[in-house]
Amino acid sequence: MKQKSIPFNKPFLTGKELQYIEAAVKLGKISGDGEFTKRCHSFFQHKFRFEKNLLTSSCTDALEMCALLIDIKPGDEVIVPSYTFVSTATAFALRGAKLVFCDSDPQSPNMSLDHLSKIITPNTKAIVIVHYGGVAIDMDRLIEIINSSANKITIIEDAAHSIDSYFRNKPLGGIGDLGCFSFHETKNVISGEGGLLTVNNPLYSSRAEVIREKGTNRSSFFRGEVDKYNWVDIGSSFLPSEVTAAFLFAQLENIEEIQKKRTSLWQRYKNRLHDLPARYGIQVPTIPEYATANGHLFYIVCSSLEERTALIHHLRENGIHATFHYQALHISPFAKKNYASEPLPQAERYSDCLVRLPLFYDLDLSEVDYISDSVQNFFKINSK
Numbered sequence: 001m002k003q004k005s006i007p008f009n010k011p012f013l014t015g016k017e018l019q020y021i022e023a024a025v026k027l028g029k030i031s032g033d034g035e036f037t038k039r040c041h042s043f044f045q046h047k048f049r050f051e052k053n054l055l056t057s058s059c060t061d062a063l064e065m066c067a068l069l070i071d072i073k074p075g076d077e078v079i080v081p082s083y084t085f086v087s088t089a090t091a092f093a094l095r096g097a098k099l100v101f102c103d104s105d106p107q108s109p110n111m112s113l114d115h116l117s118k119i120i121t122p123n124t125k126a127i128v129i130v131h132y133g134g135v136a137i138d139m140d141r142l143i144e145i146i147n148s149s150a151n152k153i154t155i156i157e158d159a160a161h162s163i164d165s166y167f168r169n170k171p172l173g174g175i176g177d178l179g180c181f182s183f184h185e186t187k188n189v190i191s192g193e194g195g196l197l198t199v200n201n202p203l204y205s206s207r208a209e210v211i212r213e214k215g216t217n218r219s220s221f222f223r224g225e226v227d228k229y230n231w232v233d234i235g236s237s238f239l240p241s242e243v244t245a246a247f248l249f250a251q252l253e254n255i256e257e258i259q260k261k262r263t264s265l266w267q268r269y270k271n272r273l274h275d276l277p278a279r280y281g282i283q284v285p286t287i288p289e290y291a292t293a294n295g296h297l298f299y300i301v302c303s304s305l306e307e308r309t310a311l312i313h314h315l316r317e318n319g320i321h322a323t324f325h326y327q328a329l330h331i332s333p334f335a336k337k338n339y340a341s342e343p344l345p346q347a348e349r350y351s352d353c354l355v356r357l358p359l360f361y362d363l364d365l366s367e368v369d370y371i372s373d374s375v376q377n378f379f380k381i382n383s384k
């Protein structure tokens with residue numbers, strides 16, 4: 001029998017990506033903010049009702065724009081989850097923020113709102129939340145916690161995992177003051193590198209355009225609102241080229257197809273592995289009644305680092321590339337040097353014990369069955 005080889009992730013085409021890139025060139029403009037960027041912006045407005053959409057060259061860029069927009073100054077307190085990608089933190093570290101790390105929940109890698117309510121202080125300026133795997137944080141409870149604080153706290157959603165996922169019918173990324181999406185090749189909808197800033201609080205709308213265009217009012221100039229464009233603020237080059245936007249728009253046109261496929265793969269894993277908690281004490285994702293599953297990632301949480309290492313090794317022997325995820329930020333070399341943190345036991349547990357299984361558009365249900373069987377076999381052999 002031929003040895004199987006299932007990668008962890010694989011970029012994919014849905015149909016018109018290359019055709020649209022060619023079309024962008026023929027339209028005579030492949031720098032930013034051309035026809036395909038406009039089409040992407042209007043897609044997000046119509047599909048998700050996001051008020052103001054600005055494509056960026058990455059989610060990291062969108063997060064950096066947030067730090068500029070809310071005027072983070074050295075020493076300002078910003079709460080971020082410990083169990084997240086570094087960009088959630090570095091975007092604010094760049095402006096000199098004092099980062100305060102929040103632990104995860106025992107039930108899911110999402111931020112623990114119990115812990116959050118203990119670490120908010122009168123100096124908390126912003127909270128950056130991550131809906132891990134596209135599964136919403138309880139936004140009602142989060143907003144209640146924030147409203148009971150005396151100071152004004154800005155909510156930024158790092159919605160990198162969360163396209164087409166919802167909290168009680170509200171699309172994620174559209175609930176906080178600002179939202180940030182990623183179209184990196186590992187996400188649901190891809191353009192290689194790419195991102196989106198959604199401005200949900202109109203307070204930030206006009207300045208967001210300026211910051212994205214190197215601190216100039218060039219966007220107003222193109223709309224004919226001013227007769228020349230000037231340097232009016234700080235900023236940088238945060239916009240993607242039309243080559244990226246053209247690729248992305250082709251994917252967005254097929255978002256329903258992509259989501260249908262990914263959620264069916266996710267559901268199959270869930271069905272095949274639903275008995276792991278009861279049989280072996282292994283944690284699997286659960287979806288609270290207020291949240292949806294958008295098929296971004298499927299994970300299981302082992303009982304120890306040793307068990308996880310052995311499982312990854314076992315899967316590799318069967319030709320399956322499974323992988324761990326984040327390393328808790330509060331114990332990273334940079335954070336240890338720069339920010340004080342208490343131990344965060346849940347974030348540390350997910351760092352050591354969580355495994356992500358392959359999940360990408362071109363994966364088949366039969367491959368999910370094969371992977372699930374390999375996982376089941378591992379626990380059957382190794383459980384005492």
Ligand SMILES: *Cc1c(COP(=O)(O)O)cnc(C)c1O
Pocket residue numbers: 057058059060061084085087088130158160161181182183184193194195
């Ligand atoms: C992928 C990811 C990012 C970074 O996205 P880029 O588009 O690669 O900059 C940020 N936050 C989270 C939670 C992510 O998963």
